[in-house]
Structures are given as C-alpha cells and as structure tokens.
Amino acid sequence: MIKPLRHNLVILFLVGLAFFAGLKGGHWLPSGSAVAQTGAVKDVPRELYSLTLAGITRSTSADVRRMTPVDLVYVVDGDTVKVRLSGESLADSPGLAERENVRLIGFDTPETRHPTKGAESGGQEAKKGLRAMLVGQQLQLAFDRELRDRYGRLLAYIYTAEGVCINLRMVETGLAPALLRYPFNLKEEFANAEKAASAAGLGIWAR
8 A cells, every 4th residue: 555655645746846837927837838848938927918928929910809908198219108008908907007118029219318328310210100100099018928127117019909010010111120139929020020121221221
C-alpha cells in the first residue's frame, strides 16, 4: 500500500506544479499556450483583450467586439492620446481609470513638447495625422504584453469600429516609423508596413 500512496502523492505534486506554472502575475494562462511557456505577458488581466493572450499576429484577425470602448478626449502628440471610459466600459475593465493616457504600441513620433529639446521636426504633422484618423470614430482599445509603461500610460492598439488598427495606419501612411526594439505581437506586420511606406516614399520617407 505504501508504493501506490507514494505514487499518488507524486502525481498530485506534479499536477500542482503544472497549475502554478500556468499563473503569471496573478492571472491564469493556459499551460499549453506560447504565453505561458515564455512568460511574455506581465500584467494584462485576462478580462482585457490582449492580442498576445489571444494569439493574434495579424491586425485584421483581432476581434473588435472584445475590445474596450473609449471616447477620445484629446490627442497629446503623434503617439499618445487621452481617452475616457464610461459606464459598462469602465465596469468591465479591471485596473483602468475613467480617464487614461494611452501610448500607442508599435511606432514612435517626434515630440511636440519636450523639456529640453522643445518641439521636434515632424511632431506636429504626426499629431495632426493621428487626430484626423481618430476624430469622429468609435474607438476601442486592445492590449499586448504589458498593460502600462514606466510612466503609467496604457500601452494599447486603437481600433475603429470597422476593425482598422490606427497604430498600423500611422506606419502605413508614412506618418511614423515602426518602433521595433521592443517585442509585440504585430511586430512583423509593422516592420513590413514601414518597408512598404519607405519604398513608396510616403510621408517621412518622401525623397
């Protein structure tokens, strides 16, 4: 009887290890997923729509219905906006405040206001371009590997109700270069978009 009991205890121990291996930052991750194996997601709650957790690697595959609806308050600069959550949107979004600054994932634009550099060349053009894409649209947020950056801003993709990824459009139209030194799920698509915009001489790539 001792050997079967010992065998059962070993099995229970291994099952327990497998369960806790699926936990990352207090959120359950399926043990067979790439995220669970790599520990890629640090702090995006499961209730918020994460392209990493959903296994999305193409912008058009994202499910707009699962995203967090927001209203645009104003555009800070070419890659940052202020948004407002309200009603069910706020209640269904753990860890989010009624108003949030959002740093758009996947690209970078010149500063419009900088404490030491001042306004950088091209910053106002990027800001105006982003505003033109956002104003009058129904907007949704999707997330990736981390919920916030070191400044406390949300890190997100902004989608329209029609499923257009605004982040990607900024790169496709040549308003901004892709920011590829950090990992994110749509990185390859953004890299290809930058190559195409550069080859076509669009926006900042005009010769």
